[in-house]
Amino acid sequence: MARSLDGRVLSPVADQAPGQVGTRTRFTYHERDGRIWAEYAGGDVVRGHLVGTRTKDTLDFRYVQLTEDGTTSSGHCVSTVVDLADGRVRLEEAWAWESREGGGTSVVEEPLS
Secondary structure: OOOOOOOOOEEEOOOOOOOOOOOOEEEEEEEEEEEEEEEEOOOOEEEEEEEEEOOEEEEEEEEEEEEEOOEEEEEEEEEEEEEEOOOEEEEEEEEEEEEEEEEEEEEEEEOOO
């Protein structure tokens, strides 16, 4: 199993569409007893939260966010936790909006020090 996400800060490696997370978004993760949660903000996102579970290297969570234009959105994501050779952590994600149309894949990882 990949290392714990607790206290790790991750960011997307590429921008998504406007009103979604992007390279300026920072996720601060917490993990305890198979439960995960995070706060995120940056770019178009004013405030976001996610909450879910971890089973081995799979995260399953729901997220909700508020964007600069005052829009709120929510969705579901399943992520695989990957340990990188240089000691950083990456999440490979498949996500879908539940409050509107759309979905896709993304990668978030710890920045290089």
